[in-house]
Amino acid sequence: MSLKTTMKNLIPNSVWMQLQRAKAKHKLAGYSGTQDARFLKFSANPWNKPNQEELRGQIIYYIHRIEKGLTHQSDFRPGFGRNALQSLHNLLNQWRKAHYPTTDTTYKAALSVVMAYIEKHKQEHEPLPTFLSTLFPVEELERTQTGNTLAGVKTVTAKEKESNKDKSFKELFEGRTSIRQFAKEPVDPNTVAQAIELAMKTPSVCNRQSYRVTLVSNPDLIARILTVQGGWRGYAYPPMLAIITSDERSFIYMEEHNEPFVDGGIFTMSFLLSLEYENLAACPLNLMCSDSNAAAIRKLASIPDYEVLIACVSIGHFQDQTLVPKSFRYPGSSITRVIR
Ligand SMILES: Cc1cc2nc3c(=O)[nH]c(=O)nc-3n(C[C@H](O)[C@H](O)[C@H](O)COP(=O)(O)O)c2cc1C
Known part of the structure; x- marks a missing residue:
């Protein structure tokens, strides 16, 4: 019998669990420390030499x-x-x-x-x-x-979106753009439910599907959440707001501690494309908030403590014509590194 098993048998289970927890905490602190150090060393901050x-x-x-x-x-x-x-x-x-x-x-x-x-x-x-x-x-x-x-800006029209369901994947993907100005009409929750259904095809680690979606359509609540979120200044509030979260309870090993963000992020992209397919306009919105702002959003949207905040998505109908940022893209070759 290994030393570990012998000890486990000798020590009361509750104490053994506390020891395991302390070990996990130590490991997580190390991982977070490495991550934090990399961020401090390389992020675009005044203490680092600009490059x-x-x-x-x-x-x-x-x-x-x-x-x-x-x-x-x-x-x-x-x-x-x-x-x-x-x-x-x-x-x-x-x-x-x-x-x-x-x-x-x-x-x-x-x-x-x-x-x-x-x-x-x-x-x-x-x-x-x-x-x-x-x-x-x-x-x-x-x-x-x-x-x-x-x-600069480009124009998006409601007309060009009417055929979204008949477009090739390339056309649909290339045509998706973040929309921040919506038509007045409300959003049918059934259409959003279909988009969520399609987005469930998102791959996730070990197929755990930890992502969750909270849909908010109460205008006052949307306004309060987006005021705390802070990235929606200057635009009228959207008719619907989705809050994407990931359930920590789907994860086990300490090495998985970032996985809720990865799976939640991939899901968010699928959801955006699915909304586009359903002819709904949308814009992803960051949830990189301070602890106090995160707590405020959790409270407003009744997000349980075991879920981590990933992003919001504002949802509405396309206006006849909307101006949107061009948001130019670099060529794929400029971000690709090939190791032979
Ligand atoms: C995770 C994430 C967070 C974002 N947060 C905001 C935000 O807070 N406010 C905003 O107006 N746009 C936000 N955006 C939208 C980006 O500005 C937009 O995706 C980017 O400029 C590319 O343009 P496109 O989505 O039209 O292709 C966010 C996008 C992502 C992916």
Whole structure:
């Protein structure tokens, strides 16, 4: 008999369980420590020396913020985005100072979003805010960047979505876009139920299917949850909100501690595609909140403590026409590494 088995037989079961728990806790602390250290060492934070990838991530963040501001039509705010444009200006300066190529897609997309900003003001017959010319050479951009349409907004129509169920997978996937402005009509819970049914085809570790969906259609509750979530500013609230969670009770080994997020994330993508197939407009929304905000969302949506928060998905019907961020993509080859 092994020493472990002998000890197990000698020690009362409740004590043995506490020892096992302490061992698991120690292991988890080690794993989390390694993860935290990697994040602290490499994330795009001021204590780390800036490099091209960090700058790239931050530039895209600001491009996206400006693109979102450009999606507003009747509620467009001329001269918006001073802080985002100032940050973009600073980041582009750092980029040039580090001699990174100005032919790079990220750099070009940044100039493109500034062009889109200028164009939008022209379309709306609004003067450009004076701060813009202190940050960017407006005339030079107008001369050199008019053909640069990487960033900005595009139009999505309800008409193009009518045939979603007949589209090939490629067409459906390529056509999906995050929608943040919805038609007034309510969402039929049965249609969402069909989307969930289809999304159940999501693969999961050992087929455990730990993901859960909480559907909220009470407008007051949606407003309160999205106020805490914080990533839905400037848009009317959606008619329905799904909260995706993963049930920790599906998992056993300490090495699985991140798996709820992986399975929940894959499910979220399937759900988005399934909603698109059902001709419903949607936008994934992060749930990377502070502990106190997470607790508030849990309370508002009655999420049990044994589930981890993955993401929200706002759901509604397509408006006849909606402006959405272009959200350009890099080519697959730029993120692929082949080891031979
Ligand atoms: C996990 C996750 C969290 C997101 N959180 C937000 C959010 O809080 N607010 C928002 O407006 N968009 C959010 N988005 C949407 C992204 O901005 C969008 O997916 C990205 O720009 C790509 O555009 P696309 O979805 O139209 O292809 C999120 C997307 C993901 C996948």
